[in-house]
Amino acid sequence: MIVDCHGHYTTAPQALWDWRKRQVSQKSISEKELKIGDDEIRASLEGAQLKLQRERGSDVTFFSPRAGSMEHHVGDAAISAQWSRVQNDLIRRVCDLYPKNFAPVCMLPQSPGVSPANCVDELERCAGMGFIGCNLNPDPSGGWWKDVPLIDKWWYPVYEKMVELDMPAMVHVSSSCNPAFHFTGAHYINADTTAFMQLIQGDLFRDFPQLKFIIPHGGGAVPYHWGRYRGLAQDMKKPLLTQHLLKNVYFDTCVYHQPGIDLLLKVIPLENILFASEMVGAVRGIDPETGQYFDDTKRYIDASGLSAADKQRIFEGNAKRVFSRWK
Amino acid sequence: MIVDCHGHYTTAPQALWDWRKRQVSQKSISEKELKIGDDEIRASLEGAQLKLQRERGSDVTFFSPRAGSMEHHVGDAAISAQWSRVQNDLIRRVCDLYPKNFAPVCMLPQSPGVSPANCVDELERCAGMGFIGCNLNPDPSGGWWKDVPLIDKWWYPVYEKMVELDMPAMVHVSSSCNPAFHFTGAHYINADTTAFMQLIQGDLFRDFPQLKFIIPHGGGAVPYHWGRYRGLAQDMKKPLLTQHLLKNVYFDTCVYHQPGIDLLLKVIPLENILFASEMVGAVRGIDPETGQYFDDTKRYIDASGLSAADKQRIFEGNAKRVFSRWK
Numbered sequence: 029m030i031v032d033c034h035g036h037y038t039t040a041p042q043a044l045w046d047w048r049k050r051q052v053s054q055k056s057i058s059e060k061e062l063k064i065g066d067d068e069i070r071a072s073l074e075g076a077q078l079k080l081q082r083e084r085g086s087d088v089t090f091f092s093p094r095a096g097s098m099e100h101h102v103g104d105a106a107i108s109a110q111w112s113r114v115q116n117d118l119i120r121r122v123c124d125l126y127p128k129n130f131a132p133v134c135m136l137p138q139s140p141g142v143s144p145a146n147c148v149d150e151l152e153r154c155a156g157m158g159f160i161g162c163n164l165n166p167d168p169s170g171g172w173w174k175d176v177p178l179i180d181k182w183w184y185p186v187y188e189k190m191v192e193l194d195m196p197a198m199v200h201v202s203s204s205c206n207p208a209f210h211f212t213g214a215h216y217i218n219a220d221t222t223a224f225m226q227l228i229q230g231d232l233f234r235d236f237p238q239l240k241f242i243i244p245h246g247g248g249a250v251p252y253h254w255g256r257y258r259g260l261a262q263d264m265k266k267p268l269l270t271q272h273l274l275k276n277v278y279f280d281t282c283v284y285h286q287p288g289i290d291l292l293l294k295v296i297p298l299e300n301i302l303f304a305s306e307m308v309g310a311v312r313g314i315d316p317e318t319g320q321y322f323d324d325t326k327r328y329i330d331a332s333g334l335s336a337a338d339k340q341r342i343f344e345g346n347a348k349r350v351f352s353r354w355k
Numbered sequence: 356m357i358v359d360c361h362g363h364y365t366t367a368p369q370a371l372w373d374w375r376k377r378q379v380s381q382k383s384i385s386e387k388e389l390k391i392g393d394d395e396i397r398a399s400l401e402g403a404q405l406k407l408q409r410e411r412g413s414d415v416t417f418f419s420p421r422a423g424s425m426e427h428h429v430g431d432a433a434i435s436a437q438w439s440r441v442q443n444d445l446i447r448r449v450c451d452l453y454p455k456n457f458a459p460v461c462m463l464p465q466s467p468g469v470s471p472a473n474c475v476d477e478l479e480r481c482a483g484m485g486f487i488g489c490n491l492n493p494d495p496s497g498g499w500w501k502d503v504p505l506i507d508k509w510w511y512p513v514y515e516k517m518v519e520l521d522m523p524a525m526v527h528v529s530s531s532c533n534p535a536f537h538f539t540g541a542h543y544i545n546a547d548t549t550a551f552m553q554l555i556q557g558d559l560f561r562d563f564p565q566l567k568f569i570i571p572h573g574g575g576a577v578p579y580h581w582g583r584y585r586g587l588a589q590d591m592k593k594p595l596l597t598q599h600l601l602k603n604v605y606f607d608t609c610v611y612h613q614p615g616i617d618l619l620l621k622v623i624p625l626e627n628i629l630f631a632s633e634m635v636g637a638v639r640g641i642d643p644e645t646g647q648y649f650d651d652t653k654r655y656i657d658a659s660g661l662s663a664a665d666k667q668r669i670f671e672g673n674a675k676r677v678f679s680r681w682k
Binding site: 226 | 493499548572580582583584587610612614640
């Protein structure tokens with residue numbers, strides 16, 4: 029079985045985005061005003077994620093709201109709470125319609141400067157609805173990085189609940205309002221790198237030995253600079269990264285060329301790597317050098333020279349272990 | 356000959372940092388109050404950069420003020436102008452004392468929100484003093500990224516002067532005051548990635564076909580995600596990156612482990628790679644996996660399997676071409 033641990037509902041029906049526009053421009057709007065039929069959901073997926081699953085040979089995608097649309101920086105905490113409910117409910121419906129193809133991952137109602145304790149209720153609600161993980165935004169300010177690092181006790185209430193519910197988090201930013209940071213080309217990758225470095229600086233997993241984070245996009249710059257990070261940790265008198273972080277931190281395989289995947293598989297222990305493509309996502313074209321889609325990451329794993337047993341860990345085994353709520 | 360194109364005066368005498376403290380805390384201070392003897396300069400280098408050059412077998416280092424000490428975010432433009440003069444004058448003295456070992460690269464008197472036109476005078480002054488390049492900070496706000504992207508016309512006055520003087524720029528941030536970004540573990544690497552993505556978004560080199568940028572630290576996350584960047588450029592209807600950027604943009608080899616260097620050499624055209632170590636810099640320890648210093652990057656190039664001719668380009672030829680003022 030091939031599990032893609034990183035997919036977003038990037039192709040959600042236009043009615044969702046129209047409702048969102050009204051939500052942020054009007055004083056109040058009811059969730060009941062959002063009308064999306066099951067047929068619209070099916071249509072939004074049949075020619076996109078489902079088609080690509082079939083063509084590329086993956087079986088199930090861990091599916092969450094479109095990362096760029098989380099927009100925790102837009103509006104206040106109440107806006108964010110309502111938007112999270114709407115988006116997560118829609119993800120639940122997708123997974124009810126296609127229970128074999130998708131498993132639900134939720135967004136959280138974060139808001140800049142607001143305690144992450146406000147995410148606990150939605151996390152519990154989603155756990156009750158069968159969600160298997162969540163996306164945690166390390167920068168709710170949307171490219172301005174105004175909140176404290178992930179190792180700060182500020183974040184502990186949501187970590188406590190994640191551990192209690194056995195919900196891993198993919199550390200994933202949303203869109204960028206900072207003109208310096210292109211969102212999928214800079215902000216996403218920078219956030220991955222930044223989050224990992226924050227974790228090096230602290231001792232978070234001493235306080236939360238059961239907490240599990242997935243760093244998406246192949247870990248940002250981290251595997252390429254693995255020597256730098258090992259060296260920085262050593263200079264800071266931290267334990268070896270395998271001890272300090274790799275019992276709790278995982279990387280996905282959203283790296284869109286063979287040499288990048290080869291490096292990832294060489295440098296990071298295989299038990300810390302989860303297959304993912306983030307399709308339909310940041311890069312949608314065909315690589316002229318290969319004639320295949322850039323984000324068809326299964327091809328890179330297939331061509332990596334790993335043994336069948338090792339591939340199985342990356343395609344399935346590790347995902348089952350990390351997303352242990354998933355059956 | 357082996358040219359290290361990326362070195363900072365990280366071991367400058369304490370008198371420099373003491374003078375700086377007085378500069379930022381007092382209303383005004385004369386540059387004449389800074390007293391550093393030639394012997395102090397020699398002592399600061401003999402046991403550090405010069406010793407490492409000898410031990411590791413490099414011949415000359417392109418040498419600039421300590422990156423973290425540029426601190427363009429501290430004080431106003433006048434403070435920054437004076438600090439740039441002081442630091443650049445000291446670099447000039449280093450290179451006069453050791454003309455075979457060091458060639459001078461200047462910092463610029465940038466200041467957040469102040470037009471880069473204010474850097475033109477110092478750039479000219481340094482060119483007149485024989486400097487061969489400059490460091491350009493894409494984020495003078497020190498981790499808050501408040502200035503416009505490098506492709507904005509805001510930056511054009513300094514680019515015009517760089518081209519006129521034939522001065523390449525290493526795109527290098529300074530320290531980070533944003534607690535989210537560890538300075539050498541996140542801010543540096545993020546800035547490299549960010550700058551490259553900004554360049555993809557624009558058409559800067561259509562306006563400045565002679566402009567030359569070096570992206571340090573192996574290009575941040577860029578080579579590891581080369582497929583992503585090729586794909587994003589393609590989705591944005593930009594030319595192939597080889598045409599769009601690689602006639603003007605170069606990467607250094609400050610990547611502190613063999614697999615990272617191997618990826619860099621595989622993915623980026625060899626004519627775009629310049630040898631560098633950034634010693635004595637961000638990572639100062641010995642890699643327990645190799646028994647060698649993490650930042651002894653020459654070893655990784657030596658072990659890369661490149662031909663002697665290709666190594667010569669990376670060690671010397673490309674640096675001579677890019678830093679064409681250097682004789």
